[in-house]
Amino acid sequence: MTTSTRRTKGGPVGTPAGSAVPRTLAEDLRGRGDDELAQLLRARPDLTTPVPVDLTQLATRATTRASVARVLERLDHFTLQVVDAAVVLPDGFGYPALRDLVGDVPQLPGAVEVLRTRALLWGPLESLRVVRTVRDLAGASPAGLGPALPAALGATGPARLQELLADLGLPPTPDAVSAIGAIGALFADRKAVAALLGEAPPAAAEVLDKLVWGPPTGSVRGADRPVRAADANSPVEWLLARALLVPAGPQAVVLPRELALTLRGGRVHRDLAPTPPEITATPRDPQAVDAAAAGAAFTAVRRVEELLELWSTGGPAVLRAGGLGVRDLKRAAAALDVTEAEAALWLELCYAAGLVAGDGEADERWLPTPAYDVWRARPVAERWATLAGVWLETTRVPGLVGTRDDKDKPVNALGPGVDRTAAPEVRHALLGRLGELAEGSAAPAADLLADLAWHRPVRTARLRSELVDRTLVEAELLGVTGRGALAKAGRALLTGELNAAADLLEPLLPTPLDHVLLQADLTAVAPGPLVVALAQELHLAADIESTGGATVYRFGEASIRRALDSGRTAADLHRLFATHSRTPVPQPLTYLVDDVARRHGRLRVGAASAYLRCDDEAVLGELLADRRAHGLRLRRLAPTVLAADGAPDQVLSALRSLGYAPMAESATGDVVITRPDALRTPPRSLPPRVTGEPPAPSTSLIDAAVTAIRAGDRAAVSRPRGAEDGEAPAELPRTSAAETLLALQAAFAERRPVWIGYVTREGRATQRIIVPLGLEGGYVTAQEHTAGELHTYPLHRITGVAPVDVADPAPS
Structure with a gap:
């Protein structure tokens, strides 16, 4: 029969009355339906790696310390409070006892259902049990409660126990077990405890008040010295004489669990939190939010492009331990005119997206990858979607750059110490909560932090304060949010629809321009973003002087020479300016281009160790006479060669540096054209994503796993039809080839196990239980139950097929 957990007005309903109580977790899992097993595997994906052979192995794996700790990390605050209450109770407790400790709140049945689904609680609701590993992980003081009386007084002698009974006004008992039971019954009676404490000195009540909500231990000298009520001289001795405090060592006392629960009013927690804290939403104009986010998105793409264009001519060195040096980070921040924290964000995004990597040379340097050229050629909206998608999913945390690790060493950008496995979950959680608010609504960081702390109190405890503020700042810089609210493109990003996010952003971005405004002071003003081709030409012929709403380019001898070195001619530059300037080309710019071009290439430098060649002997003579060139040790080899x-x-x-404009030439005398943007690494794959979590299994994998586990479990309790006491028959199953094929086809269609006789290559006769998974080409592919592995069996080696009787059929 399939058992399930349902919620009704009075609480969840579990195993029907009269059903056998499972003795182990494996038996409990065996009593669950396929849908419930699928829910367990979906909630705990680590259990499917690899797929367990049967339900016994599944139960064993579900109780391992690592697996239980992982699932506890993903429980919310209230469900963990229910876990604390369940741990306090002895095994075999009923749902009403749990409700008394937690409180009769509407969320309790759902929390119990979550714990049962995840196999942390098992058994019927009349007799629930907590997985032992959960108790171990809860520690000695769950919810700040001390040990139970049997553990606290377990080492106390019989005579001392009788003294405690007498000082409490209780009759003597025949043995220690009954004495501890009588004390526990007294402590569980609220009226009796209130009457007892009414006789206590005022200071004794203050001592209990300090311990009742935890921690339950305190320090006292001579705590293990037996004290009678008549001889008590202090409030602590008064409490020790009546077992209201129990010695926990020579200098420590502990408050017994039963008494603490009574003093707490029968509740485990002082403040119950069945629902997450409220988030105060601040409405914003949705159009203003999207506009602000679009502006930030455009700026983010420009920052990344500027950085990688800067490194295209030769990036900084890779540190020996990996990463980027502090000085190089400062230079990158100064070049972009941003803070070091923001520069670290763009660098980490480039690295995570595979746009920058080490070149792999002996003196390794950071350079753009070939993927950068592909990325740069795409529309701005698509480029942004790539960066934002990488940011949302990467485990790298740019905000850690500049901090110090556990070994007190600095954390460098692009280095190995920036990964945190919880980062993607935190980003999804924060932005998801913003997405649940009304469109255009912002929320305070403190409210989002409190909400995250409720939903994942264990999972993100160490990183919450570090990640929340930084995540919100990064989302704003990247354009996922605008004015603190989630933009429309950001909402699409959360669903993983990068193309949809790019489509929503595209109309909000400024249209790329194909013109600039040339000015007489040798500058060009780009009033907006430029088309890619024009931007590349201007980057070659001019230097960026300032950025913002408009970009200002400055022309100079060095920049014009750079364009000429890359193969441009003076005519090409004049044509570029005349075609793309909305203002007349200033004479100073024309003169600058002509002057640099006239001098450019008159000197030729080649390899001798080096030589200079020039058709104008006067230029070479001027160079020989120039004292500033003395360090080159020039000497004339011919009238036109030095x-x-x-x-x-x-x-x-x-x-x-001396003001000349030489050109390099090859050994054959050809001009060597240098292209500053040609430096790239070899093709690189994306950096590995550091994660401690197994991937979420697909629905098909879960269905297959449930089928395999069920089949393996049936095999464990099955026998061939006609066998005695579950033993295999003495002889191998014998059927004709046609009967064998028909039987295997029927078993394949019904996905049921069968016994087969099989002769190995060595001629050894064996018997096996298999579930056929495929029949083709004279072979049967099947899963063998004993090993849980897939095997291929030649049909001609199968002697016969026998049906399987299932001794304890699994529920349907």
């Missing part, structure tokens, strides 16, 4: 003591790249750099 030799230099240095590598070609060093000579090029030195001559450019």
Whole structure:
């Protein structure tokens, strides 16, 4: 019969009356239906890796310390309070006893159902049991309660127990067990405890008040010295004489659990929290929210592009231990004109998205990857969706950059110490709560923190304060939120629909421009975002002077020479300015281009160790006479050729610093065109995602796992039809080839186990229980119950097939 847990007005309803009480968790699982087993595997995905052979193995795995700790981490605050109450009760307690300790609140049946579904509680509601591992993890003081009287007084001698009975005004008992029981019965009686404490000195009540809600222990000298009521000289001795406090060592006392529960009014927790705290919503204009988020999203894409364009000409070195140096982070922040924390965010996003990586050379440096070129060619909205999607799911926490780890070492950007497995869950939880509010509503960080603390008090305890504020800041910088409220594109992002998020953002972004405004002071103003081709040409021919609503580019000799070095000609630059400027091209800019172009390439530098070649002998003579070039140790080899003591790249750099515009040439005399944006790493895969959680199993996997577990469990209690006492028959099953095939086809269609006789390659005759999973090409693919593994059996080696009788059929 299938048993299920239902909720009614009075509480959940479980095993029907008259049903046998399971003796173990495995028996309890065996009494559950397939849907309930599927719920267990879905709630605890670690149980499916690998799939258990049968229900006994499933029960064993469900009680391991690691698995129980993992599922406890995912319980909310109220359900953990119910766990505390269940741990306080002895095994075999009924639902009413649990309700008395927790309180008759509407949420209690649901919490009990959650615990039973996850196999932390088992048995019928009339006789519930807590998994022993849960008790172990709860520790010695669950909910701040001390040990029960049998444990607290277990080492007390019989004579001393009789003295305690006498001082409490109770009759003597024949043995220690009954004495402890009598004391426990007294402590459970509220009226009797109230009358007893009415005789206590005022200071004794104050001592109990300090211990009643935990911690239940206190320090007292000579606590283990026997004291009679008549000889008590202090409030603590008065309590010790009556077992209201029990010695826990030579200098420690403890408040017994039974007395603490009575003093607490029969409740385990002082403050019950059956529902999450309320979140105060602040309404915002949804259009203003989306506009602010779109502006931030556009800025985020520009920041990433500026950073990677900067590193395209040669990125910083990779530290020996991995990561980016502190000075290099400061330089990146200064180049972007942002704080170091914000620069760390863009760097970590680039790394997590696979846009930047180490080049793998001996002197390893950080460089953009080929994936960056693909990303840069896509529309801005799609680029943003990629970054935002990576941020939502990555385990890397940029806010940790600059802090110190457990070994008091600094945490570097792009380094190995930035991963936190709880980060994606925290981001989803925070943004999910914002998404549940009315559209355009913001919420205080304190309210969101309290809500997160209620839903995952154990899972995110250490990272809550570190992650909540930083997550909200990062979401605002990235454009997932605007003015503290979740934007429409952010809502789509939470569902994993990156294309939909990009489509919602696209209309809100500024239209890329194909023109600039050239000015007489050798600057160009881009009044908005530029199309990719124009932006790349301007990055080549000018330096960015300032960013903001408009970007200001400054032209200079170095920038014009950079464009000429990359293969552009003066005519190309004049054409670029004339085509894309909405203002007339200023004469100073024309003169600058012509002047640099006239001098550009007159000197040629090649490899001798290096030589200089120039058709104008006067230029070479001027260079020989220049004292600033003395370090190059130039000497004339021919009227138009000089030799230099240095590598070609060093000579090029030195001559450019002297105001010349040399060009490099190859060994064949061809001009070497340098492209500053050509530095890329080899193809790189995305960095691994650090996670301590198994992936969520699919519905098909869960269904298959339930089928396999059921089959394995049936095999454990099955026997071939006609066998005695569950033993296999003395002879192998014998059927004809046609009968064998028909029997296997029927078993495959019904997914039921059968006995087969099988002869191995070595000629050894064996018997096995299998569930056929496929029949094709003269082979049967089946799962063997004893090992829980898949095997392929040639049909010609199967001697016959016999039906299986199930001794204890599983519920349907």
